[in-house]
Each structure stands twice: as C-alpha cells, then as structure tokens.
Amino acid sequence: MADQSPLILSFGSVNIDLTVGVETLPKAGETQHAGSYTVGLGGKGANQAAAAARLCHNHSIKVALAGRTGTDNFATLARETLTTFGVECSPLLEDPDHATGIALIHVDKRGENCITVVGGANQAVSETDIIAATPLLNAAQVLLLQLECPLHAVTAAAQAAHAGGAVVILDPAPAPNEDLPKLLWQNTDIVTPNETETERLTGIRPETPDGAAQAARILRGKGAKAAIIKMGGRGTYWQDATGEGFIPPFPVTPIDTVAAGDCFNAGLAVALTLQNSLGDAVRFASACGALATTRKGAADAAPTWNDVQNLLI
Template sequence: MLFVSGQVMTMVPTMNPDIPSPRILSIGSVNIDLTAYSPALPRAGETIHATRYATGLGGKGANQAAACARLAGAACGVALVGRVGKDAFGTQARESLSKFGTDCRWLSDDAGNGTGLALIGIDARGENCITVIGASNMAVDVGDLDRAQAAIAGARVVMLQLEIPMPAVIEAARRARAAGAIVLLDPAPAPHDGLPDALWAEIDVVTPNETETERLVGLRPRDAAQAADAGAALRAKGARAAVVKLGANGVYWCDATGSGFIHPFAVTAIDTVAAGDCFNAGLALSLSEGRPLGQAVRFAAACGALATTKRGAADAAPERAEVEALLLT
C-alpha cells in the first residue's frame, strides 16, 4: 500500500461470483450535462437564442470512473458506486458509463429522486455559468456503501470526491482504508470551512488544485516553492500524501518517502474542463498498478494534459496508448 435513507432503492446490485471485483472504485456523483452555446450569456430576466446544445455524462464520480475505465481498457476493472433517478437521464447515464467500460453493478436507481443535472451556458468567449441540481446524488448514504461493501473490500484504490453528502464520503473513506485500499480524494468542490478531521484521518492521497488548496490550508500556491509549503500543510492536516495541481504550471507531490515537481507537458489546450478528472483517473490507475507516487503523478499529469486537447468532460478522456506516447516526449 502507498504510504501515503433516504428512499428505498428499486434495484439492489449483487455480486456475481463469476465477475471479479473491480480494482478501482469511484464513489460519487452522476450527472447529465446539458450545455447551451450562445453568443452571450443571458442577464437576469433576459431570454436569448443559443446556436447549439449538447448533452453528455457529467458528475465527478462518473467522469473519473469513465476516464479510468477508458485508460484501463480490459486490463483492470473500474466500477462506480452512486445513484441515478428512474428517468431518461438515468438511462442515458448508464448507457454512457457502459460504453466507457465502467462496471455499474453498484449504481442504484433511486425511485424518489431524479438524476443529477448540470445546466451549463457557454458564450462566444468561453465564459460559462453553471447550475447544478444534485438530486439523487444528494441522497447517497450508508445504504449505498452497504450494498457495495464487497466491491469496497476488494478494491486497490477508492476514488472519492465531494459531490455527495459528506457523511457518505467519510464513511466510504473509513471503510476503504480499513479494507487496505488506497483512499484518493479529489477535494472538489472544496468546502469553504475545509474538511472535517474525521475525513483527513482516512486520506492516503489528496489532490487539490490552487483554489481548493487555498480553501483547505489558506495558501494559494503559484509556483513549485509555494506548492511545497502547501503540500506540507496538507500532510500536517492528516493526509499521508499530497498532490498539488498548478494547472498549466505543473504538479507538486510529496509523501513520507520524498517529494518532486512534474513540469507541464507541451500540448495545445482547447478545453480544460476534463483535466482534473482525467488527472485523478490516471493517478488511480497508476497507483493501482503499484507505481511509486512520483511516477504515478507523472502518468496522471500526462492524462490531464491530453484531456485539454479535446472538448467535453468524460469524452475528453485519453486512451492509454496516447498517454504512453506523450510520456516519451
């Protein structure tokens, strides 16, 4: 290991002994993104005409699971624990996840809540406004973890984010770590009052960006030296390892065995929306293969960089061959 009640479900996933437990488990949110592209964003009370729209898979839990499944291919099982509604959006989310190769045995249908939605407006300059409706994501609870206990117990890496209720995140982290899995937390969206001590105590690797780092430790890093200070502060909070993402300026990592800085890869970026989720997907896959943190972070950085060369969220996730080629440059 790296040192480092709601409504009653209408579907109860069960383990099939003929299908291996997933190596990587994402426990988190599932959304459908509805994106409208228009010359300008509407002001209060204004109606405007968009030029086009798009729908796609969203939610950090789903995006990270889908990206990891695409990277891993058939070599590694990747599963998702969460909820969708019994509606057309839920069907769309399941179909999208399955196309990526994600194991949806522990994705439950919630009869009392709709599927999570993100309503996104993007103008001609690339500025955006986003309204998120958590819906069934906000009903994820211990019951979902109970249904997925066999998957949690067999996973090497459990990916967590903060788009489901905090009690479920804390309990998922506790169970995963007790089972010997690496607990990988993407602290997004970062709470204004930081993370509770009960969660810090269970984190193996935390991966904030600059804004999230500032909310967690009061320091917004802008270069490698400041990222090192932030990394030390994150580890002092309780995380066994910290990975501080500086966007186009690189990535700093530190754990009990050492530290390092990964310089950015040279790519032509056109859309950064998927970079963070693809980074975490690459990190989870690499750690599940037993790589030391420094090597895993470099692999993850290549994944995040390639995601910026394509549009979309989960759809921007790279194939492993693309990542391996970039690592050789």
C-alpha cells in the first residue's frame, strides 16, 4: 500500500552557510577580526525543509526538498545534513556544471545580520527540476516557495502544486526589486513578507497592525488568497477573505535572526498540514520564528515540536 502520509514539499535553494560573529556589522572598507566561524546548512529552501522536518518528528508528515546542488563537497555536506533532519532528498538534483550555493553571513552582538549569497546551482534551477519534482508537486498538501531560485521556475512550481490542490506558501525573499509575475500571484495561497519585503511589494512600511492591514489588502488585491505580515519584534499580522488577526511578539531574547523567517514558514506549513485554522497556524509559526532567534545558525536554529508547545503554554 502506498504511503498516505501528508507531504510538505519545499522547492528552493540549498546553500552551505559560512557564519562569523562580530561586534558590529562591517562597514565599507572596514576589516574586522572574528574569533571563530561555523559551517552549516543554509539556503531558504533547505532551511524551511529542515525546520519542517524537525517539527514533524512527532507526526506522520513527510517533508521533501526539490532544487539543485553541485557535485562538490558542499553538496555532500548539504545532503547528509538534510537527511539527518529527516528530509527526503530524492527530487534534489545534482548539477555537474555549477557549484553548490554558499552564503557568507556576519552576525553582530545584537543578533542582526548581513548576508552575501553566491547562488551557484540554485540559479540553474529550471523546467528540468519541475519535471523531476512533478510527482511530489502533485502529491503535496503544502508547497513552500522562496525567491532564491529563478522566478520562472518558482512560478512553474506554484502553478503545478496549486493545480494539484496544494496550499502554496510564498516567502518573497530576498526582497524583489519589482512586482512578481501575475501568474505567481494567482497561484499563491499565502504570501508571508517581512517588513522590507512588504515595503518593496506594496510601498508601505508595516510598523503597526493598521499599516500591516493596509499592506495585506494590497497583497491580496494582487491575487494572494491570504497575507501574513511578519513585523519582527512588533509581532505578526494576518488577513484572508474571512478574517484577520494580530499575534503579539513572544518574549524572547534574540541572539541571531538568520533563521527566523524560514522557521516561521516551516511552522506555518506544519500547522496547516495538521488542519489548524489560519489564525492558530500563524500563532504557532510566530512561536517557531521567535524560538529560532534564540539560537545561532540557520537550519540548526530550528525548534522542535516540544520547544514550540512549551512557548505556547
């Protein structure tokens, strides 16, 4: 009998992150010394898959990742790490012509960061990857998307999964310089921008729930069925055709914000797969994002199910 477990599919980037901790973020022309560095899994597609898989250890939910790596040592490290988290990597293609993506990350003592990404194989993602992932795109209950792969491939993945009945969650990161294609908006069920991304897409900086509500209406007017505005330390606002809500920030002490957005979206996907209402799913996701800021790293910062439940008590 075929496995009937629900499936969360992340379609997106895979990187290896090289992270250093510094007192302050470097300025132009400045050289800084750091005491140490870490090497770990990154890329928004991989981060969201890993975070979802860690949350799903308590549940019969499968998590898979579609995208592309090179054939180098970083690719081996990425695949081994994803497998350790419990992510199915069969749709993750190997590209002999491009290196695995990397990200160079500085994190200051307040937990703020600046990141330089070399896309590598992520930028070669194409219709070939869509074809390889078609069985999973058709079977997924939830599809997680981001913007670190070519936009035409992201749009094609959204269209295929939406046609198969999946809930398509789009994290519009990194922040686009121009509006997204109409076809992508039409096949997006939930869009989850942070403050910068919201401003890029709507012209509104969401510093209050009222501002977030105005921005959410614009995003829904573009075609998204629901909008979730992530305002960092100010909380999270959500809106769909039937309701809206605001989740105040959780009382945590952040040390590294790199993984917050990815863990938020992973938590949202898991909660929706478990048939939570949108409002309850946003609260669960907000707890996931808050907990991620209390740990260093990207995928490694992802909380467990019990971690989240303890914060929600």
